[in-house]
Amino acid sequence: MIKANPFLGNDEERAEIWDMLVAKDIRAYTQADWSLVEDDFLEDEFFAVNAGFDSDPGKWNLAFSRFESYRDSWLEAARASLNTEYAEPLEDAVHKLTTLEQIEVKDGKAIARKQFDGTIQVVGKEPEVLNWQTLYYLKKTxxxxxxxxxxGYLPYTK
Incomplete structure (x- = not known):
């Protein structure tokens, strides 16, 4: 089940962010097609922190100080998903367990809270568990x- 954009028709900025971080990101990842999302980043400003599922910021680390490292890691993980046999269409499964309802927009900047909570059935194996949240930092250009x-990989909270 592909989710509908909850901001469509009533909030143009949040709708654009939701489409980028949910619809387009999930489609790109499940198809391992970086070209769908490559223009969604400001490469020179990009960095990412890994919270490691820990609520203590003292234990977080700078996972990606270079954009290219993130892109390469993303592609490796996405390609691994293509080689996994899921019991349901992967794009539908990821949509089902993804939520993005909180987007704060202020002065050309935004922060978006994307949550993952659920499992995806894998044929002949234990299900993949997705249970974390990510805070995205965005800039209007x-x-x-x-x-x-x-x-990313912040402990999941409802």
Missing amino acids: PAGWKIVGFT
Whole structure:
């Protein structure tokens, strides 16, 4: 089940961010097609933090100080998903367990809280468990909203 954009028709900026971080990101990842998302980043400003599922910021680390490292890691993980046999269409499964309802927009910047909570059935194996949240940091540009970084693998909270 592909989710509908909850901001469509009533909030243009949040709708654009939701489409980028949910619809387009999930489609790109499940098809291992980086070209679908490559223009969604400000490469020179990008960095990412890995919270490691820990609520203590003192234990977090700078996972990606270079955009190219993130891109390569993303592609490796996405390609591994292509080689996994899921019991349901992967794009539908990821949509089902993804939520993005909180997007704060202020002065050309935004922070978006994307949550993952559920399992995806894998044929002949234990299900994959997705249970974390990511905070995305975005910047408005003449070409639209762009990702400048994120803090990922934060403990999941409702």
